[in-house]
Amino acid sequence: MPVADKMIEMIDKSSMIRKMFEEGAKLKAQHGTENVYDFSLGNPDVPPPPEFNKVLKDLVNDDNLNHGYTPSPGLPQVRKAVADFISSEHGVNLSPEMVIMTVGAAGALNNIFKALINPGDEILTPSPYFVGYNQYSFIAGAPLKTVATDPNFHLDPAAIEAAITENTRVMLINSPNNPTGVVYSAGELTQLADILNRSGSKFGRPIYLVSDEPYCKITYDVEVPSVFKAYSHSILINSYSKALSLAGERIGYLAVHPDAEEAPLVAGAAAVANTMYCVNAPSLIQQAIGKLQGVTVDVSIYRRRRDMLCAGLSEAGYEFNVPEGAFYLFPKSPIPDDMEFINRLKDELILAVPGTGFGAPGYFRLSYAVPDASITGSLAGFKRALERVQ
Amino acid sequence: MPVADKMIEMIDKSSMIRKMFEEGAKLKAQHGTENVYDFSLGNPDVPPPPEFNKVLKDLVNDDNLNHGYTPSPGLPQVRKAVADFISSEHGVNLSPEMVIMTVGAAGALNNIFKALINPGDEILTPSPYFVGYNQYSFIAGAPLKTVATDPNFHLDPAAIEAAITENTRVMLINSPNNPTGVVYSAGELTQLADILNRSGSKFGRPIYLVSDEPYCKITYDVEVPSVFKAYSHSILINSYSKALSLAGERIGYLAVHPDAEEAPLVAGAAAVANTMYCVNAPSLIQQAIGKLQGVTVDVSIYRRRRDMLCAGLSEAGYEFNVPEGAFYLFPKSPIPDDMEFINRLKDELILAVPGTGFGAPGYFRLSYAVPDASITGSLAGFKRALERVQ
The missing domain is CATH 3.90.1150.10 (Aspartate Aminotransferase, domain 1)
Incomplete structure (x- = not known):
């Protein structure tokens, strides 16, 4: 073979x-x-x-536009724009060093798993879950364990607490959820944080909450509550695939909570993974989204x-x-x-x-x-x- | 930790x-x-x-330009354009199915290693070698073994044959070479192919020749000879980072020799790896380079x-x-x-x-x-x- x-x-x-x-x-x-x-x-x-089309045209009409490598974690002004936007939305003080620009949310997930996962570690995710998680856990070399949600596809705290073991390194959530369309409430996130804190103490190391939120701007009559406000060992994953309808352009980011354990080391490891997987996020579109924070389809x-x-x-x-x-x-x-x-x-x-x-x-x-x-x-x-x- | x-x-x-x-x-x-x-x-x-700037402007000035996901292995017309160009340059009949559009040459190398490498397999490369190869072999979970070149940094056939073991899955070469600037001659490639064929027979499985050629259009008074003409179990890796000065835009490809053992399966596995790592190569720049085959800085x-x-x-x-x-x-x-x-x-x-x-x-x-x-x-x-x- x-x-x-x-x-x-x-x-x-x-x-x-x-x-x-x-x-x-x-x-x-x-x-x-x-x-x-x-x-x-x-x-x-x-x-x-239309703002995207305008920004893109302005960039491309500049014949001196540089298409060379960007710093691997992203262009400084883009990381700053993203960090500032996250800071204002999540009520934290996030420095640009905690933000890594990535090849979409897929790239961000691969980076953070490579940064965090040791052999034997496991990823836990509520089911139903996005089919791509099978792939990213495969790349990470970690089993993807699932835990059933309640009949309305919301988190089942007792089931989650029972499913966590000493091997659980990452709790991976996706809200708004693909495929269910559920948005976890602030109360659910607080309950989840309590469980993760308790389990982390029990097993002697923090469990990282990786929150994959590419649909966070596609909501109806609700807002997506902040994971950063709920839990300090959390990592925010996002992309502009849905917020700006740029799925094919492969632009996203990961952001490490400033109070996560050894946050700079985690962000640094994710940046090294980013270099190894893809060198840098695409330059032109990086520059475009840097000017479009808060803009949505x-x-x-x-x-x-x-x-x-x-x-x-x-x-x-x-x-x-x-x-x-x-x-x-x-x-x-x-x-x-x-x-x-x-x-x-x-x-x-x-x-x-x-x-x-x-x-x-x-x-x-x-x-x-x-x-x-x-x-x-x-x-x-x-x-x-x-x-x-x- | x-x-x-x-x-x-x-x-x-x-x-x-x-x-x-x-x-x-x-x-x-x-x-x-x-x-x-x-x-x-x-x-x-x-x-x-200038051709690139024109093509990019034309694409971007079309307000109906689609930025959605492309098929993971690439847009059909782009794969066809690349396959046709390779066919004419290498004297093979390459179908678009053998071409996977990637996030630069780095993405292409990660894809093909993920497709081919089993635990215990090794990658062999002539030294001096591009420092990134340490990273891609790390991602592949395979040791990077090196074999010294001759005093002029050209291939040393005897040393290569001695360095190949039953674990050698991939021979990785880079011509024109970073850091030495050497271009391997047609004769060197033929000699290398003889060694790989002999060693493949000896150890009972083909050794894949992965030829990383991002500098192939940056040459002086020489042409880069075709690896496809020299050896059938070969995979061509290329990017537009240097040929079109688009290093930051992350666009490249891998192409599997049509006569490689189970070539469609190898290309298919590389395409699946591409999905898992990055979903698809960036759409806008994919479309641009599809119209720029043969154009060079x-x-x-x-x-x-x-x-x-x-x-x-x-x-x-x-x-x-x-x-x-x-x-x-x-x-x-x-x-x-x-x-x-x-x-x-x-x-x-x-x-x-x-x-x-x-x-x-x-x-x-x-x-x-x-x-x-x-x-x-x-x-x-x-x-x-x-x-x-x-």
């Missing part, structure tokens, strides 16, 4: 996802793209805000789609919680076998992702980062699919 | 490099930037070609500087080989202790990198990616430093 043994399993998993995409592409070729309702992708389709577009989809599916008889953030709906599958129900939806030319992929069999995920017409056009099909299995 | 044990050594090494930079920055603050001659950086300062600028520096140092009495490619000169240190000689140069406000960092004590590296004025201004200092140690 020419390929590394451990990669085979990852290749197989990735083949399953690719097969799903290929089947979708086949349907589109057969029936016409406009007749297939593709809710399977988390690729933001709302355009970047038009969230009302996602809200409109969420409301349309929720109204339609509710009327059809689906069960789900109305998402408070992100752009996903996570309904209960009307039959226990979510893989089977995905196929029933496919009969109606509707593409969705089975909950099994997120560690939650019996559910399915719909992304509403889709044109309004996909929603209105699909509702009859959703209704028929449900009726046929009842 | 909050940071992973294995990271401590990498942090220490990186601190040494940072300390060197900081000392340089201090000198510049003391004496004025224009009075310090900084030959320590491999950051291309020749501007990108003005190499005559590097040639002029090379010739100025060679003439000046030769006149001063330094010993070195005239580089055939890249933008580095690798002179012999006039005293055995290269670290000490670097300090003597610093007394003359000249910044250089000790050969020890490249596995070659007794030498030092000068980057001539610097303004002409740095060269002319520094020659008297080079002369004095040499005289003082003689």
Whole structure:
């Protein structure tokens, strides 16, 4: 076998996802793209805000723009802009040295895991969880342990405390959550912090809370509470993939809480990991986002789609919680076998992702980062699919 | 210790490099930037070609430009453009599926090592070697073994054959070479291929030749011969960091020889690694380089500087080989202790990198990616430093 043994399993998993995409592409070729309702992708389709286009044009129209290496942790003025913004949002005094600019949130997660994880250490995450976490824990060489959430997909404190062991190095959370759309409340974060503090004392070393928040600006009637306010051994992961619809440009950051144990060493280790993985975050887009702190896409577009989809599916008889953030709906599958129900939806030319992929069999995920017409056009099909299995 | 044990050594090494930079920055603050001659950086300062600026502006002026995720291995039209260009340059018939667009050459190396390396496998590279290879082999979890080159820094076939063991999974070469400026000849590559074929048969599995060629378009009176023509189990690594002076934008690729053992599986595994490390190569710059195959910076600028520096140092009495490619000169240190000689140069406000960092004590590296004025201004200092140690 020419390929590394451990990669085979990852290749197989990735083949399953690719097969799903290929089947979708086949349907589109057969029936016409406009007749297939593709809710399977988390690729933001709302355009970047006009401020971004202006900043990018201004940068590019300067013929003296430098495209050379940036310092590996990021351009000083960009780190400062991000640190200042985090300081104002989280009520901390964060120095630029605690911020590392990264190749998206994926790069940030890989960096911080490489910085923190020793052989034998484990990552704990509430389930359902973003499928990419399997990959980043694979890269880190750490098992990804999961702990069930409550029936509304919120944190279950007792279950978390029971799941933490002496090997738990990182608690990884994602709020607003992909796939559930849940936003953890300030009270939940405080409870979680209590558990982590207690468990850290019990096992003799701090447990780092890694909070992955790429959807933090895509919320409806709620704000994402600050993890920095809740827990000192915390690391904030973010990207501009959704806030500015720049997913393909690969720009994000990690920020280490200034009061985390040996915070400068942790940030320094993450910066070294950043050098080793990718040298530096892309320069041009780094410069752009440095000038766009606090700017966000038009969230009302996602809200409109969420409301349309929720109204339609509710009327059809689906069960789900109305998402408070992100752009996903996570309904209960009307039959226990979510893989089977995905196929029933496919009969109606509707593409969705089975909950099994997120560690939650019996559910399915719909992304509403889709044109309004996909929603209105699909509702009859959703209704028929449900009726046929009842 | 909050940071992973294995990271401590990498942090220490990186601190040494940072300390060197900081000392340089201090000198510049003391004496004025224009009075310090900084030959320590491999950051291309020749501007990108005008074609790049035009293509980038055209892309950015389209307000409908999509910044969303690209397929992880790259945009189809970009992979095709790169595959077509490689096919014409290397005389192979390379399909786009064999090309993975990456976050620079660093991303490409991390991907291919993750794809190929099992625990116990080793990477072999001729020394002197690019310091980043320590990092990428660290990420791969594989020891980096080195084999000495001949006195002119060309490959030593007997030494290579003796150095290969049953654990050698990858032979990693870099031509034009950083730090030596050597370009391996077609004859050398053929000899190397013979050794790899023989050793592969002996140990019962192919040894992959990973050829890292980011400087392939920065050459003087020579062409870089094709590794694809020399050896079938080869993987080409390249970037646009130097060819288009886009080092900070992080765009490169890996290409698997179509006749390599299970080539599609190897390319597929590298694509999965790419997803896990960075999701996709930056979208905007991907699109730009797709339209710029075969375009290169003005190499005559590097040639002029090379010739100025060679003439000046030769006149001063330094010993070195005239580089055939890249933008580095690798002179012999006039005293055995290269670290000490670097300090003597610093007394003359000249910044250089000790050969020890490249596995070659007794030498030092000068980057001539610097303004002409740095060269002319520094020659008297080079002369004095040499005289003082003689």
